[in-house]
Amino acid sequence: MASTRRTFLAQAAAIAGTLGIGSRWNQAWSHPANWGSKPGPAKEGTAVMTSTWNHGMLANDAGFQALDEGGSALDMIEAGARLVEADAEGLSVGIGGLPDRDGHVTLDACIMDHLGDAGSVCFVQNVAHPISLARNVMDRTPHVMLAGAGAEQYARELGMPVTPLLTEQARLAWERWRETSNYQPVINIENHDTIGLLAMDDQGRLAGGCTTSGVAYKMHGRVGDSPIIGAGLYVDGAIGGATATGLGEAVMRTVGSFLVVELMRQGASAQEACFEAVQRIIRSMPTEDLQVGYLALGRDGQVGGHAIHGGFNYALHQRTSADTPIESALIDASHGEH
Ligand code: ASP
Numbered sequence: 297m298a299s300t301r302r303t304f305l306a307q308a309a310a311i312a313g314t315l316g317i318g319s320r321w322n323q324a325w326s327h328p329a330n331w332g333s334k335p336g337p338a339k340e341g342t343a344v345m346t347s348t349w350n351h352g353m354l355a356n357d358a359g360f361q362a363l364d365e366g367g368s369a370l371d372m373i374e375a376g377a378r379l380v381e382a383d384a385e386g387l388s389v390g391i392g393g394l395p396d397r398d399g400h401v402t403l404d405a406c407i408m409d410h411l412g413d414a415g416s417v418c419f420v421q422n423v424a425h426p427i428s429l430a431r432n433v434m435d436r437t438p439h440v441m442l443a444g445a446g447a448e449q450y451a452r453e454l455g456m457p458v459t460p461l462l463t464e465q466a467r468l469a470w471e472r473w474r475e476t477s478n479y480q481p482v483i484n485i486e487n488h489d490t491i492g493l494l495a496m497d498d499q500g501r502l503a504g505g506c507t508t509s510g511v512a513y514k515m516h517g518r519v520g521d522s523p524i525i526g527a528g529l530y531v532d533g534a535i536g537g538a539t540a541t542g543l544g545e546a547v548m549r550t551v552g553s554f555l556v557v558e559l560m561r562q563g564a565s566a567q568e569a570c571f572e573a574v575q576r577i578i579r580s581m582p583t584e585d586l587q588v589g590y591l592a593l594g595r596d597g598q599v600g601g602h603a604i605h606g607g608f609n610y611a612l613h614q615r616t617s618a619d620t621p622i623e624s625a626l627i628d629a630s631h632g633e634h
Pocket residue numbers: 388487488489490508509510511519520521522540541542543544545
């Protein structure tokens with residue numbers, strides 16, 4: 297999937313133009329004086345789903361299908377994430393994800409709803425659908441986060457399939473990497489495509505999710521931003537949601553998704569908030585070799601995305617009224633090149 301991402305960018309830019317996205321790039325985004333007012337109320341019958349990278353297109357399709365079958369925003373998120381987790385060709389999420397330096401595929405995921413309920417699993421192995429495990433943590437336990445062997449044990453208790461996730465393709469890539477073992481904790485945007493998903497259903501309920509195999513060839517035990525509530529994902533039902541992709545260490549240090557939502561609370565649009573959260577990283581650490589992209593969905597259905605460097609895109613599906621068809625677009629959010 298990653299290899300085809302760039303081919304979409306030109307087309308995406310054109311679609312973004314028709315949707316009115318990315319048209320205010322020259323404004324001084326980071327100055328609060330230029331922010332509008334915080335998101336207004338959601339409109340009935342206007343569902344939206346947005347997800348990172350190319351695989352977000354299929355994830356959003358699955359999400360809208362879940363909605364049309366009577367599901368909620370949370371169901372949209374889980375359905376979209378599961379679809380991408382099940383793709384054994386994807387090297388960054390679920391089965392087929394690239395392993396850590398010791399050859400173990402370890403997964404991180406979280407989910408959050410408009411009420412502030414959240415569930416998360418991290419450093420979990422052999423569980424094909426960590427997003428569903430995270431949802432069970434949220435729905436059925438008194439906890440927010442389960443890690444490692446305990447998370448896997450809980451998956452077994454729930455009767456979830458527990459199966460090795462290292463595919464032949466990923467194993468061969470790991471073997472090739474081991475010839476040099478050149479470990480750099482740097483995101484190469486061509487092969488680290490965490491999926492972050494944000495949705496609003498027809499009742500205006502918001503939800504979000506994030507699922508990943510994390511940075512390839514990471515140290516065994518390393519956990520990134522993706523399962524951390526406030527870092528890889530944050531949802532506030534009264535304001536909006538945000539999710540992150542890229543080098544988790546930079547996102548965690550700046551509590552990125554929480555920051556995006558708090559900026560929206562203070563009056564920034566989804567786009568302005570993502571821009572400002574990216575500036576926060578740029579101001580606080582060297583960023584030549586690291587990529588972070590943020591995606592946000594306001595309670596009013598506004599969507600924004602921004603990244604440190606070019607190459608970041610996201611998929612957007614929206615239904616503008618109860619009886620219009622779903623519009624689908626892949627948006628180039630690579631304006632962040634600096
Ligand atoms: N954010 C993820 C992590 O640091 C990686 C990614 O987005 O690809 O684990």
